[in-house]
Amino acid sequence: MINLKDLTINELEDFFQQQGEKKFRAKQVFSWIYRGARSFEEMTDLSKGLRQALSQRAELDSLRILRVQKSGKDGTRKYLLGLADGNTIESVFMKYKYGNSICVSSQAGCRMGCRFCASGMDGLKRNLTPGEIADQILTIERDTGETINHVVVMGTGEPFDNYDNLLKFIRNIHEKEGLNISLRNITVSTCGLVPKIREFAEDMKQVNLAVSLHSADDGTRQSMMPINKSYPVDQLLAACRRYTEETGRRITFEYALVKGKNDTKEQIDLLAGKLKGMLCHVNLIPLNEVRESGLYGSNRKQALEIAAYLEARGIPATVRRELGADIDAACGQLRLGELEKF
Numbered sequence: 033m034i035n036l037k038d039l040t041i042n043e044l045e046d047f048f049q050q051q052g053e054k055k056f057r058a059k060q061v062f063s064w065i066y067r068g069a070r071s072f073e074e075m076t077d078l079s080k081g082l083r084q085a086l087s088q089r090a091e092l093d094s095l096r097i098l099r100v101q102k103s104g105k106d107g108t109r110k111y112l113l114g115l116a117d118g119n120t121i122e123s124v125f126m127k128y129k130y131g132n133s134i135c136v137s138s139q140a141g142c143r144m145g146c147r148f149c150a151s152g153m154d155g156l157k158r159n160l161t162p163g164e165i166a167d168q169i170l171t172i173e174r175d176t177g178e179t180i181n182h183v184v185v186m187g188t189g190e191p192f193d194n195y196d197n198l199l200k201f202i203r204n205i206h207e208k209e210g211l212n213i214s215l216r217n218i219t220v221s222t223c224g225l226v227p228k229i230r231e232f233a234e235d236m237k238q239v240n241l242a243v244s245l246h247s248a249d250d251g252t253r254q255s256m257m258p259i260n261k262s263y264p265v266d267q268l269l270a271a272c273r274r275y276t277e278e279t280g281r282r283i284t285f286e287y288a289l290v291k292g293k294n295d296t297k298e299q300i301d302l303l304a305g306k307l308k309g310m311l312c313h314v315n316l317i318p319l320n321e322v323r324e325s326g327l328y329g330s331n332r333k334q335a336l337e338i339a340a341y342l343e344a345r346g347i348p349a350t351v352r353r354e355l356g357a358d359i360d361a362a363c364g365q366l367r368l369g370e371l372e373k374f
């Protein structure tokens with residue numbers, strides 16, 4: 033059975049034509065899906081016969097909410113969601129002054145092995161389909177009754193390791209008949225897959241790109257992020273520079289501060305030197321301790337001092353607001369063993 037949530041409007045048009053139906057059904061069904069319909073029965077402007085025929089030939093698999101953890105401080109909610117095959121993923125809903133944002137997962141597990149991240153400790157289970165990525169938004173909109181207008185692909189998984197499904201997902205939520213989310217309100221975060229950064233600059237010029245850098249020194253970065261072996265810092269930063277030149281968009285560098293490792297003066301000076309003149313912004317993250325990793329975060333005061341130091345060197349820098357700190361909901365650091373903690 034084909035899951036219609038995974039299809040673009042064009043693919044839905046082909047599907048309906050193959051069924052001997054009119055092409056315009058595609059937009060009707062697409063729009064129902066993105067208004068949150070979970071069954072063909074809810075699509076009341078389709079004839080009963082068509083609804084029955086659809087339920088025999090296609091499905092609209094939806095994620096199941098397994099657990100929700102709500103912050104008592106700021107409205108952040110962390111969801112543990114169940115996929116049809118029994119795998120689980122996590123998504124985080126956050127409230128900002130400018131609107132509601134969601135951090136979605138792009139894979140079940142991850143094979144990039146970053147040391148500070150518990151999400152990938154079990155390796156990659158599988159890629160999420162475009163529908164499963166989008167369904168995180170639909171499920172959480174339905175649960176909260178809120179509209180989500182900003183999307184960050186920074187949960188479990190390396191989005192560029194699931195590139196085609198990522199692009200399809202972005203195109204679908206951007207569709208007028210989909211969620212009509214502006215491309216400028218979407219951010220994709222990568223650990224640094226250089227060839228895909230080049231492709232992304234061509235395919236998705238208006239989408240924001242964030243890169244997990246965490247150190248400008250190869251040895252230090254490699255000790256935290258194995259991907260650095262394939263794409264060392266200079267190669268990564270060259271691709272980032274080209275990205276900013278081709279898209280005219282500012283790139284965000286994520287920098288999780290690890291005590292005594294990448295927060296020293298030498299490390300920050302190296303960072304400032306390598307980013308000099310680039311259209312970029314550094315987002316400093318006081319690392320949430322990940323028990324399994326043996327790494328400890330710098331505190332917020334140190335993070336603010338480093339931000340001020342970078343600013344003085346001409347590199348725009350901020351310290352990430354710790355949304356959902358009381359429920360350990362920092363994107364990209366979703367923890368292993370969540371089931372016990374929920």
Ligand code: SF4
Binds near residue numbers: 188189190
């Ligand atoms: S930080 Fe991101 S890329 Fe690295 S292991 Fe975790 S989920 Fe994968």
